[in-house]
Amino acid sequence: MEEHRRFSCMTVKEHDIYELKEKMKSMAKSSSTEIIMNDESSPTQRKSGIFSRMKKKLAMNSSLSSVQSSSSIGSGIDALGASPFENYLDLSSDSSSEEEDCHVTENPDGHVNAIFTFDNDSYLRANLVKIFGCEGKQKGCFKDATDVQSLGRGKCIVTDMINGRISTFNREGRPKIIRCSWVLKEPWATAVISENKIAVTSRKDKNVSIISMHGDVLFSFGSNFFQCPCGVAVDKIGRFIVSDVLSNDVSVFSPEGKWLFNLGDPLSPIQQFKSPRYVHININGDIIVSDSGNHCVKVFNEHGNFKFSFGQFGRQEGAFKSPYGVTSDGEGNIIVADHYNDRVALFSSKGEFLRNLVSAEDGLLHPQGVGLSSDMHLFVTHGKMKATEVIVYSFNDNHNEVS
Numbered sequence: 001m002e003e004h005r006r007f008s009c010m011t012v013k014e015h016d017i018y019e020l021k022e023k024m025k026s027m028a029k030s031s032s033t034e035i036i037m038n039d040e041s042s043p044t045q046r047k048s049g050i051f052s053r054m055k056k057k058l059a060m061n062s063s064l065s066s067v068q069s070s071s072s073i074g075s076g077i078d079a080l081g082a083s084p085f086e087n088y089l090d091l092s093s094d095s096s097s098e099e100e101d102c103h104v105t106e107n108p109d110g111h112v113n114a115i116f117t118f119d120n121d122s123y124l125r126a127n128l129v130k131i132f133g134c135e136g137k138q139k140g141c142f143k144d145a146t147d148v149q150s151l152g153r154g155k156c157i158v159t160d161m162i163n164g165r166i167s168t169f170n171r172e173g174r175p176k177i178i179r180c181s182w183v184l185k186e187p188w189a190t191a192v193i194s195e196n197k198i199a200v201t202s203r204k205d206k207n208v209s210i211i212s213m214h215g216d217v218l219f220s221f222g223s224n225f226f227q228c229p230c231g232v233a234v235d236k237i238g239r240f241i242v243s244d245v246l247s248n249d250v251s252v253f254s255p256e257g258k259w260l261f262n263l264g265d266p267l268s269p270i271q272q273f274k275s276p277r278y279v280h281i282n283i284n285g286d287i288i289v290s291d292s293g294n295h296c297v298k299v300f301n302e303h304g305n306f307k308f309s310f311g312q313f314g315r316q317e318g319a320f321k322s323p324y325g326v327t328s329d330g331e332g333n334i335i336v337a338d339h340y341n342d343r344v345a346l347f348s349s350k351g352e353f354l355r356n357l358v359s360a361e362d363g364l365l366h367p368q369g370v371g372l373s374s375d376m377h378l379f380v381t382h383g384k385m386k387a388t389e390v391i392v393y394s395f396n397d398n399h400n401e402v403s
Contacts, residue, residue: 221257
């Protein structure tokens with residue numbers, strides 16, 4: 001109520017906005033990057049319609065305590081109509097002594113324990129929890145957020161291809177860039193191998209690198225093999241499954257990076273790939289591939305034998321227009337980012353369409369990477385032209401908390 005009375009006076013409001021703008025100008029001058037904060041310049045704020053209304057609703061539903069604990073600049077931004085979660089930029093340098101190190105707490109076998117359940121044909125709807133990131137080069141922003149993986153406790157790891165970096169975000173959306181000991185060139189996707197160790201594909205270097213969460217390169221493989229590696233997954237015995245969007249292959253490698261075999265029978269049209277993008281291992285050990293060029297999803301068992309394919313080109317439910325990111329829940333149900341249909345769809349472990357989890361009506365635009373946490377929070381990278389934001393939805397009753 002005090003905040004409301006404070007800004008009900010036009011003179012005070014004008015003074016506060018002027019003071020905020022002056023502080024922003026001062027910050028911009030002292031920084032080597034441009035700070036995108038206002039309605040006029042932010043690509044995020046220029047979006048209209050349902051998505052804009054969803055953000056305003058998110059701001060209105062944020063707890064009073066979070067508003068009271070925000071800084072004076074943050075309060076000024078809230079007064080201008082922006083969400084307290086939105087575009088959270090930390091322009092300070094990375095610190096190795098942060099309170100929360102991004103250790104992996106999810107099961108590294110390729111699945112989580114979250115389960116989508118149905119009760120008398122009713123289902124918890126998606127609740128918008130938070131949005132972070134915006135278009136830009138500065139820390140916490142994205143040029144093309146191609147992939148996202150949940151790290152547990154509300155944390156995630158995001159791959160930004162154009163900015164050439166991998167960042168971890170805590171539950172509040174505060175970023176921490178993984179400073180690699182070599183120049184990271186056009187990273188596409190990551191996969192969690194074990195605690196504090198991940199695999200990352202590089203479109204420019206045409207290889208897969210195994211790095212620590214501190215950025216140390218342990219080893220790389222595939223430099224003379226790949227044409228354009230994109231998706232990567234790690235199964236329970238440590239094998240790497242990598243998709244190549246140009247060679248139209250999905251290959252399996254040993255834990256040491258030695259090629260073992262390719263998925264699919266080249267003599268079988270239904271098993272052939274066309275621009276395969278993302279891969280995922282579900283709880284059953286099945287290998288799930290988004291076959292973007294064929295507008296379908298293909299499923300293979302752990303031995304590389306073809307099981308089934310589902311989806312076809314179209315707008316109708318269960319169809320795809322270039323599927324991108326794939327993940328699954330604790331029962332093997334498959335979640336697919338339907339890129340050009342602006343939706344994320346849920347399928348059974350047998351490929352039967354169940355429902356659309358989120359769509360353009362929920363503020364989704366061209367989803368790319370998807371990740372699911374054990375407490376039913378869905379992380380999605382999305383954006384109008386390129387993915388420039390991470391949007392988080394909840395499918396449990398306690399949707400205001402990400403744990």
